Amino acid sequence: MTMGMVQVAISLTIFLLLVKPVGCYLVHVFDYNKTALDRIFGPFERLIYRLIGVKENKPMGWKTYTIAVLVSNFIMLLMMYAVLRLQKYLPLNPDGIDNMPSALAFNTAASFITNTNWQAYSGENGLSYFSQMLAITFPMFTSAATGFAVAIAFIRGLSGRKDDLGNFYVDLTRSITRVLLPLSFFVALFLVFQGSPQTIHGAITATTLSGAEQTITRGPVASLESIKHLGTNGGGYFGMNAAHPFENPTALTNLVHMICMMLLPTALVYTFGVMVQNKRQGWTVFAAMSIIFLTMLSVVFFAEYKGTSALQALGISGNMEGKEVRFGLAGSALFTTVTTAATTGSVNNMHDSLTPLGGMVPLAQMMLNNVFGGKGVGLLNGLLYVILTVFICGLMVGRTPEFLGKKIEAKEIKLASIALLTHPVIILVPTAIAFLRPESMASILNGGSHGISEVLYAFTSGAANNGSAFAGLGANTNFYNMAIGLVMLFGRYISIIAMLAIAGSLAMKQPVAVTVGTFRTDTPLFAVILLVIIMVIGALTFFPALALGPIAEHLGMF
Numbered sequence: 001m002t003m004g005m006v007q008v009a010i011s012l013t014i015f016l017l018l019v020k021p022v023g024c025y026l027v028h029v030f031d032y033n034k035t036a037l038d039r040i041f042g043p044f045e046r047l048i049y050r051l052i053g054v055k056e057n058k059p060m061g062w063k064t065y066t067i068a069v070l071v072s073n074f075i076m077l078l079m080m081y082a083v084l085r086l087q088k089y090l091p092l093n094p095d096g097i098d099n100m101p102s103a104l105a106f107n108t109a110a111s112f113i114t115n116t117n118w119q120a121y122s123g124e125n126g127l128s129y130f131s132q133m134l135a136i137t138f139p140m141f142t143s144a145a146t147g148f149a150v151a152i153a154f155i156r157g158l159s160g161r162k163d164d165l166g167n168f169y170v171d172l173t174r175s176i177t178r179v180l181l182p183l184s185f186f187v188a189l190f191l192v193f194q195g196s197p198q199t200i201h202g203a204i205t206a207t208t209l210s211g212a213e214q215t216i217t218r219g220p221v222a223s224l225e226s227i228k229h230l231g232t233n234g235g236g237y238f239g240m241n242a243a244h245p246f247e248n249p250t251a252l253t254n255l256v257h258m259i260c261m262m263l264l265p266t267a268l269v270y271t272f273g274v275m276v277q278n279k280r281q282g283w284t285v286f287a288a289m290s291i292i293f294l295t296m297l298s299v300v301f302f303a304e305y306k307g308t309s310a311l312q313a314l315g316i317s318g319n320m321e322g323k324e325v326r327f328g329l330a331g332s333a334l335f336t337t338v339t340t341a342a343t344t345g346s347v348n349n350m351h352d353s354l355t356p357l358g359g360m361v362p363l364a365q366m367m368l369n370n371v372f373g374g375k376g377v378g379l380l381n382g383l384l385y386v387i388l389t390v391f392i393c394g395l396m397v398g399r400t401p402e403f404l405g406k407k408i409e410a411k412e413i414k415l416a417s418i419a420l421l422t423h424p425v426i427i428l429v430p431t432a433i434a435f436l437r438p439e440s441m442a443s444i445l446n447g448g449s450h451g452i453s454e455v456l457y458a459f460t461s462g463a464a465n466n467g468s469a470f471a472g473l474g475a476n477t478n479f480y481n482m483a484i485g486l487v488m489l490f491g492r493y494i495s496i497i498a499m500l501a502i503a504g505s506l507a508m509k510q511p512v513a514v515t516v517g518t519f520r521t522d523t524p525l526f527a528v529i530l531l532v533i534i535m536v537i538g539a540l541t542f543f544p545a546l547a548l549g550p551i552a553e554h555l556g557m558f
Helices: 002-029 037-052 062-089 102-113 129-159 168-194 221-230 251-275 279-306 309-313 328-341 356-368 377-397 410-436 448-463 478-507 524-555
Strands: 204-207 213-216
Touching (some): 002 168, 002 279, 002 328, 037 168, 062 168, 062 478, 102 478, 129 377, 129 478, 168 221, 221 251, 251 328, 251 377, 279 328, 279 356, 279 524, 328 356, 356 448, 356 524, 377 410, 377 478, 377 524, 410 478, 410 524, 448 524
Antiparallel strands (some): 204 213
């Protein structure tokens, strides 16, 4: 355990050291003033703007920005669906893979356009190379860039003086050209160096030591894996995801995957502090998120090292079921915490095989949906709780709530409440419906409380746009494909619309002067209050469901 703790401590230190430099770089990326980056990326970006007919300096109000997000994403959704339905007739299909069924194609298209990357299919058997590149890898860039753009637009609304959130197409383009593409290129090269395949040739047949023949699937794996983690996407090239040796060959690639997942979500919190000209505010939010992250990590770490009573009775120390030996307990526990904190969905171990308390950690993080989170949207969900905390504190001291010099009034609270309440509704209601349908019940491979956890995890993963799974649920049915597909769309876009509306409202408000009576939101006290509000709301909303699932399983109730 001691060596495992050292491994985790070193990884966390690397995460922390990268926050400030990457955060500063992101400020320059989204700064519309002239920067040194324009000399490098400017000519290529201007060519893109001309090709798509975008005026680089044309500002957008919140309504125009929202329409641009929704229309562009809808067009890409249709394109992805068409590719999946027609892949049999499209090029780069050396293994002759058939067209994807309609319900599964809808689920997959909805999954990857929303940055969820839930997979009800096995990539090596269900997708051609063309589909892997155009319907999977391509939206990994655009969905991550969309989240980035929306987060930056919201920050501009907090610090702005008019309804000008920037230009969505410029923000989208810069996210890809200046952040995601360069990083993905270097990470992909490193993965190839470590043993990940990168080819467009078909599967090969190998003869094993026993003389049997084995078909080995390969393809453009490294390029998908790089953006999969940098974009907090999570969809694996292979059905085993990051537990597959082609996706995650070594302990070193395991560390790089985790760094990629945490790199941009954590840095974006620092970027927020710089752009609103209050770094203390950014660090306050960062501290609250970090405390939750460390608490969750501690629970899954010690739960997996302790194991279960059944394992202890056999004299087995620790729970290695469903884990890769090359990663060990520490590497698996940290990866589990990182992938659900950053809402990536990539897994290097089977969450279905975690101890009950260990399995509750990824569930709880997705239910809270604000522990750093994915590209942009994670920060937005965290700021939703900040706005709610400011409102509650304002009521307690008898003052109009203020955040960063802007008054928080009824309109903002209503919009924030819609976004916050949508999350539990689209998790709990579909879960309840699933248990009322005989055909969906037949997909549950385990009975009792563990079966409840499997269904609850599936809809929580979809609503949080995470994409990981408990794996004990046969989710490739018409019901689950359609239901989870809709949950992913609602979980993504209702929050985005609400937050952009809040940004537009706050941008129009005149700053309020700070006085001795102003409740400061950049102090340790506020961080503690924010934590309490998050945990109270989370407990009141989801504790009953958790009590029926992982908690009941841990207590051995049924």
